[in-house]
Amino acid sequence: MSFGRLRHVSERAEIGEHREALIAVEIPERPGEFLRFCAALGARNVTEFNYRYAPSAAARIFVGVSLQRGAAESAEILRALGAAGYRVLDLSDNELAKLHVRHMIGGHVPSIADEAIYRFEFPERPGALLKFLKAIGDRWNISMFHYRNHGSDYGRVLAGVQVPAGERPRFAAHLGTLGYAHAEETSNPAYRLFLGANGGG
Numbered sequence: 001m002s003f004g005r006l007r008h009v010s011e012r013a014e015i016g017e018h019r020e021a022l023i024a025v026e027i028p029e030r031p032g033e034f035l036r037f038c039a040a041l042g043a044r045n046v047t048e049f050n051y052r053y054a055p056s057a058a059a060r061i062f063v064g065v066s067l068q069r070g071a072a073e074s075a076e077i078l079r080a081l082g083a084a085g086y087r088v089l090d091l092s093d094n095e096l097a098k099l100h101v102r103h104m105i106g107g108h109v110p111s112i113a114d115e116a117i118y119r120f121e122f123p124e125r126p127g128a129l130l131k132f133l134k135a136i137g138d139r140w141n142i143s144m145f146h147y148r149n150h151g152s153d154y155g156r157v158l159a160g161v162q163v164p165a166g167e168r169p170r171f172a173a174h175l176g177t178l179g180y181a182h183a184e185e186t187s188n189p190a191y192r193l194f195l196g197a198n199g200g201g
Contacts, residue, residue, distance in 0.1 A: 018070035026087040029059040032138030040084040043127040050105040053143035106195050114164045115143050117191050120157040121181040135178045
């Protein structure tokens with residue numbers, strides 16, 4: 001059995017045994033909202049976080065959350081997010097979401113400007129994603145975010161951030177103070193072909 005197949009079996013087992021909840025959440029499309037959303041989740045272990053900017057007032061994100069208490073905890077999470085004002089949809093039993101949609105969130109956004117792409121690594125522990133977003137701050141708008149917890153010691157994030165050209169040195173200096181390993185990928189051909197503004201032009 002290949003490592004890819006093992007990962008697939010593990011993911012399905014986590015969901016089938018109510019150890020992971022998959023949810024779709026609609027949040028306002030504005031700087032700082034990622035941070036507010038993660039604060040609403042609390043210190044839970046986020047297993048997956050997928051988002052791509054869309055030119056509208058609301059953003060839709062796909063989130064996986066590790067469960068310690070099964071379906072009861074999943075229901076608590078849905079109630080807490082609803083109480084925080086978010087529109088939430090439970091996708092834990094949705095076969096299309098589990099098999100396909102979770103891997104397809106993204107695409108070109110012709111209207112987006114000043115997007116810089118970075119890879120990050122940070123120590124993996126409950127609450128690490130919230131800590132990471134707090135460190136990044138809300139001065140710059142996050143336009144793309146992909147994170148998946150693979151059970152390793154380090155979490156890996158691919159993030160797009162809208163940083164005007166004149167602010168790039170300040171942003172780079174800010175990243176240097178955070179203590180997270182990172183690398184810029186704005187010129188990476190894979191990004192430009194499949195995710196970049198204007199079809200990678």
